[in-house]
Amino acid sequence: MSNLPLLEVRELVARYPLPGVPSFGGLVKRARWLQAVDGVSFTLARGEAVGLVGESGCGKSTLVSLLARLSDPVSGRIVFDGIELAAQPAALAARAPWRSRVQMVFQDPHDSLDPRRTAFDAIADPIRRLLGLRADALRERVLTVARRVQIGTDLLQRRPHELSGGQAARVGIARALGPGPELLILDEPTAALDVSVQAGVLALLDRLRRELGLAIVFVSHDLGVVRLLCDRVLVMREGRIVDEGPSHELFDRPRHSYTAALAAAIPRFPGGPLPGDGHAASRRQAVRRSA
Numbered sequence: 001m002s003n004l005p006l007l008e009v010r011e012l013v014a015r016y017p018l019p020g021v022p023s024f025g026g027l028v029k030r031a032r033w034l035q036a037v038d039g040v041s042f043t044l045a046r047g048e049a050v051g052l053v054g055e056s057g058c059g060k061s062t063l064v065s066l067l068a069r070l071s072d073p074v075s076g077r078i079v080f081d082g083i084e085l086a087a088q089p090a091a092l093a094a095r096a097p098w099r100s101r102v103q104m105v106f107q108d109p110h111d112s113l114d115p116r117r118t119a120f121d122a123i124a125d126p127i128r129r130l131l132g133l134r135a136d137a138l139r140e141r142v143l144t145v146a147r148r149v150q151i152g153t154d155l156l157q158r159r160p161h162e163l164s165g166g167q168a169a170r171v172g173i174a175r176a177l178g179p180g181p182e183l184l185i186l187d188e189p190t191a192a193l194d195v196s197v198q199a200g201v202l203a204l205l206d207r208l209r210r211e212l213g214l215a216i217v218f219v220s221h222d223l224g225v226v227r228l229l230c231d232r233v234l235v236m237r238e239g240r241i242v243d244e245g246p247s248h249e250l251f252d253r254p255r256h257s258y259t260a261a262l263a264a265a266i267p268r269f270p271g272g273p274l275p276g277d278g279h280a281a282s283r284r285q286a287v288r289r290s291a
């Protein structure tokens, strides 16, 4: 296995147009831009899980949509296993040979699944499109992936509105796993779920990560969850990475005042440990048991 990072991101920039400002006495509008991702660089090792945290609007979703090549950067590089992903427009990425190796899970599973398609079809579509499997081979792979995320075969004929939040989240994860990715990008995959359901889905992700050797980029508002699931954390603010480090260290000994402020906002019991502190192993076990 190569020692090269699985993913290398260099000086990535993305921006959105803002309403123009009238100039030359109102004759023309001067273009203005919001630099939502402003020169982001980081690397990700094979099998590593990195958390991406930061306040609302700091650019997390914009960044991960670039990584998954669902949108185009203005400049910068995204090198996945030696392949330059940023060179191609996003419109062509859907059919690129590397597409099966980089997959994304979205925030709201009910929103991201087609309401007219069954869970079986939702999982089968990317497998058919990206791996070219048909008939029995396709069905076999869908069933294998469904088993992996603990979706019973009876649920596979249901449409999204007939699934609970947790079941729909598992279908969303199965859909991403079907093509056999090495990198899974998750944008707040449990934000829409109740806490108890969330714990089950997180435990599932933790298990899948270990079993499949997946590298993960995990966006979350919940720093406790990030400590639990991720080896390393990137702290984002106003489009930039302002701090990074091993997740168990970063929030205990933050180097940046912004990280300290985020850490201070982690809910904790009075005098009690932070989520993941000291009791990380037993907490991990507790979460695994609820999987």
Ligand SMILES: Nc1ncnc2c1ncn2[C@@H]1O[C@H](COP(=O)(O)OP(=O)(O)OP(=O)(O)O)[C@@H](O)[C@H]1O
Residues within 6 Å of the ligand: 016, 017, 034, 036, 054, 055, 056, 057, 058, 059, 060, 061, 062, 063
């Ligand atoms: N389609 C768009 N057009 C214009 N501006 C956008 C668009 N999408 C996002 N933005 C702006 O870009 C910035 C970054 O947004 P982004 O959604 O990436 O943030 P985020 O960190 O994911 O926030 P949240 O935690 O609330 O999901 C914000 O200021 C947002 O208002």
Ligand SMILES: [Mg+2]
Residues within 6 Å of the ligand: 060, 061, 062
């Ligand atoms: Mg977001």
